Amino acid sequence: MSRSDRTLFNTMLSAIGAALLSTAATAQTLPVPGPTVEAIKKRGELVCGVDSGIPGFAYQDSSGAWKGFDVDYCQALAAAVLGDPKKVKYVGTTAKVRFTVLQSGEIDVLIRDSTMTFSRDIGLGLTEVAVNFYAGQGFMVRKNLGAKTAAELNGATICMITGATLELNIADFARSKGTTINSLLFEKSEEAFAAAEAGRCDGYSDDTGSLAAARSTMKVPDDWMIMPEVISKEPLGIHTRDGDYRWSDIVFWVDTALKTAEEFGITKANVDEKKKSEDPFVRRLLGLEGDFGKQLGIDNEGFYRAIKSVGNYGEIYDTHFGPKALGLPRGLNNLWSQGGLHYPLPFR
Amino acid sequence: MARTKTTSGSNAALWPMKSSHALLWQGVVLGVALLVLFWFGHNAASHLARRNMVLDFSFLWRPAGFAMPFQITSFKPTDSYAMALAAAFSNTLLVSALGVVTATLLGLALGVMRLSTSWLMRSASGGIVELIRNTPQLLQIVFWYVGVLQLLPQARQSLSLGGLFHLNIRGLFLPYPLGGGWTATLAALLVLSLVLVPLLRRFLPMRRRGSRWLWLVPPVLFVALVESLSGWSIPTLKGFNFVGGMVLPPELVALWVGLSLYSAAFIAEIVRGSVEGVAKGQREAAYSLGLRPWPTLRLVILPQALRVMIPQMTNQYLNLIKSSSLGAAIAYPEIVQIFAGTVLNQSGRAIEVMVILMGVFLSVNLLASAGLARLNARFALKER
Numbered sequence: 001m002s003r004s005d006r007t008l009f010n011t012m013l014s015a016i017g018a019a020l021l022s023t024a025a026t027a028q029t030l031p032v033p034g035p036t037v038e039a040i041k042k043r044g045e046l047v048c049g050v051d052s053g054i055p056g057f058a059y060q061d062s063s064g065a066w067k068g069f070d071v072d073y074c075q076a077l078a079a080a081v082l083g084d085p086k087k088v089k090y091v092g093t094t095a096k097v098r099f100t101v102l103q104s105g106e107i108d109v110l111i112r113d114s115t116m117t118f119s120r121d122i123g124l125g126l127t128e129v130a131v132n133f134y135a136g137q138g139f140m141v142r143k144n145l146g147a148k149t150a151a152e153l154n155g156a157t158i159c160m161i162t163g164a165t166l167e168l169n170i171a172d173f174a175r176s177k178g179t180t181i182n183s184l185l186f187e188k189s190e191e192a193f194a195a196a197e198a199g200r201c202d203g204y205s206d207d208t209g210s211l212a213a214a215r216s217t218m219k220v221p222d223d224w225m226i227m228p229e230v231i232s233k234e235p236l237g238i239h240t241r242d243g244d245y246r247w248s249d250i251v252f253w254v255d256t257a258l259k260t261a262e263e264f265g266i267t268k269a270n271v272d273e274k275k276k277s278e279d280p281f282v283r284r285l286l287g288l289e290g291d292f293g294k295q296l297g298i299d300n301e302g303f304y305r306a307i308k309s310v311g312n313y314g315e316i317y318d319t320h321f322g323p324k325a326l327g328l329p330r331g332l333n334n335l336w337s338q339g340g341l342h343y344p345l346p347f348r
Numbered sequence: 349m350a351r352t353k354t355t356s357g358s359n360a361a362l363w364p365m366k367s368s369h370a371l372l373w374q375g376v377v378l379g380v381a382l383l384v385l386f387w388f389g390h391n392a393a394s395h396l397a398r399r400n401m402v403l404d405f406s407f408l409w410r411p412a413g414f415a416m417p418f419q420i421t422s423f424k425p426t427d428s429y430a431m432a433l434a435a436a437f438s439n440t441l442l443v444s445a446l447g448v449v450t451a452t453l454l455g456l457a458l459g460v461m462r463l464s465t466s467w468l469m470r471s472a473s474g475g476i477v478e479l480i481r482n483t484p485q486l487l488q489i490v491f492w493y494v495g496v497l498q499l500l501p502q503a504r505q506s507l508s509l510g511g512l513f514h515l516n517i518r519g520l521f522l523p524y525p526l527g528g529g530w531t532a533t534l535a536a537l538l539v540l541s542l543v544l545v546p547l548l549r550r551f552l553p554m555r556r557r558g559s560r561w562l563w564l565v566p567p568v569l570f571v572a573l574v575e576s577l578s579g580w581s582i583p584t585l586k587g588f589n590f591v592g593g594m595v596l597p598p599e600l601v602a603l604w605v606g607l608s609l610y611s612a613a614f615i616a617e618i619v620r621g622s623v624e625g626v627a628k629g630q631r632e633a634a635y636s637l638g639l640r641p642w643p644t645l646r647l648v649i650l651p652q653a654l655r656v657m658i659p660q661m662t663n664q665y666l667n668l669i670k671s672s673s674l675g676a677a678i679a680y681p682e683i684v685q686i687f688a689g690t691v692l693n694q695s696g697r698a699i700e701v702m703v704i705l706m707g708v709f710l711s712v713n714l715l716a717s718a719g720l721a722r723l724n725a726r727f728a729l730k731e732r
Contacts, residue, residue, distance in 0.1 A: 096689070162693070168694055175425060187685070
């Protein structure tokens with residue numbers, strides 16, 4: 001056997017070995033709770049990717065503490081997995097880097113008002129676990145513009161911030177209506193607001209959650225109206241990396257638990273009292289019957305701790321978007337039983 | 349004489365060695381540098397592989413989907429990301445080219461003013477230069493955009509000139525010529541003639557005086573070009589905005605002004621420094637030959653100052669090109685805004701996009717600096 005033959009032989013051997021190994025890996029199932037949770041437990045904290053700062057979803061208050069809808073989700077996860085909602089390290093991510101930091105393993109989970117789309121799921125190798133907020137892109141325009149619906153915006157210029165899919169949605173919408181809408185893209189919202197205020201553009205566009213916040217920052221909010229229709233579906237949700245479906249399962253069922261808790265009237269305040277309940281769904285959710293938590297690889301009290309620390313889905317929504325906060329009607333974000341879209345899978 | 353001795357000759361080197369040794373060491377340094385580079389690349393590749401990420405540039409051929417608010421190309425939403433890159437890049441080049449020209453003219457003017465014997469000129473220029481170069485560039489650009497151009501009137505109250513030119517917060521609207529069948533050919537011929545005539549006159553064997561009539565060609569072509577136009581597109585108010593004509597958007601103007609003024613302030617200082625660096629005796633000699641101040645400056649001082657100026661100007665031009673990315677703050681659709689913003693976000697291909705962007709800026713700046721280096725070689729003192 002000459003030297004080159006030997007090298008060839010070695011290469012083939014290792015190729016066959018690798019092929020065998022990889023088939024073995026696909027055939028075998030991941031043991032609970034999966035490598036991500038093991039890493040989280042070893043580290044003692046959950047690294048949660050959130051928005052770098054947007055009212056409602058995630059922002060830092062004057063003392064530097066993280067607050068917001070997505071932040072509460074991080075806390076619920078930490079409570080379920082680690083037993084303590086405070087054991088979270090928040091990583092504020094910009095729209096540009098969010099998926100890359102998730103792919104690279106810098107964060108365990110991305111809960112950052114990010115729309116779940118085909119290209120993010122397939123193209124980026126991410127898992128779209130659950131929708132936690134249904135939004136849609138809308139328009140805020142000057143009332144004196146005289147346009148009542150988005151279809152009347154032919155030839156208008158709309159200001160918006162870059163880093164989302166806003167400009168794509170507007171172009172799609174205009175193409176579908178056979179009109180032209182010019183979009184002006186700003187890096188930061190301050191300059192975009194200033195341009196809208198000065199009349200450089202006829203309106204401002206963003207997700208419905210952010211439009212309400214934008215309108216409140218205008219000099220005379222009453223001069224502006226938010227158009228009734230939305231031009232895109234923006235299911236904002238939780239993203240994890242492909243490859244650890246055990247971890248994705250845990251994230252999915254913690255989200256389901258928060259929504260189920262609202263369904264059964266379990267709140268942050270009455271969760272201990274509800275332990276006396278005879279309802280089998282409540283008992284399973286709170287870990288009194290069965291071993292649902294254990295099967296996931298967190299303990300049986302996991303969901304109980306999550307609800308105890310942040311409350312149910314409705315409570316989280318009200319804290320950050322309710323009438324006392326940003327005042328955004330719940331609409332699609334109601335439970336299915338209230339005319340909304342949240343339809344949690346049953347615990348059985 | 350003592351000075352030339354210390355600065356010339358190989359003995360003056362910091363680290364005297366034989367040329368063969370020097371070659372060996374250069375080889376070693378180059379080898380180490382290549383190894384480090386290879387190590388970086390390998391490291392990045394293996395880390396990407398471990399995270400199931402691959403460098404994949406195929407997204408460039410997928411449709412972009414978004415529209416460009418201002419462009420000099422004909423990009424449509426159905427075009428590919430690669431076309432979006434080209435459109436955004438042409439916007440970057442446009443504002444950079446405009447900026448380089450105006451910054452140079454303005455910088456020269458300010459620099460010469462600073463050298464003036466008149467107190468008023470000198471201090472006016474000094475004041476402007478100090479004000480501009482001591483405040484952040486981004487702040488200035490945002491100031492021009494938000495603080496100046498957004499104070500212009502709304503579309504319906506535009507400042508109009510003869511019903512043809514309209515200035516409002518949406519920009520400056522101008523009539524736009526509509527080409528006829530022959531316009532494109534004639535325009536190409538005009539450009540060609542403008543390049544060829546001086547060349548021909550220079551290299552033709554006949555006497556320069558005899559070929560003067562060649563300069564008649566471009567004006568004739570120009571008249572033919574104007575005649576070939578099928579009409580003008582005049583901006584008219586319709587709905588929310590002006591339709592027709594062409595528009596110079598405030599984003600472009602603000603960025604252009606911001607980039608030009610900032611670089612002009614530094615160029616002014618370069619001009620002043622270089623002119624003052626020319627030995628005093630040169631000026632005195634020119635005066636004693638009876639030259640007046642302006643010819644002295646133009647014929648004696650500036651040509652000598654140019655040698656010192658060019659390398660420093662290169663820096664300023666490269667800075668200006670790179671700073672054009674600040675346009676992202678005021679919605680100017682340049683390459684960083686469109687490619688590293690919209691395209692990156694839609695495709696999610698962060699690393700690929702950044703690699704392309706760095707490649708683009710690197711090649712533009714290397715080209716610019718190579719061009720200026722050749723210019724420098726032409727103007728540098730010829731040492732024999």
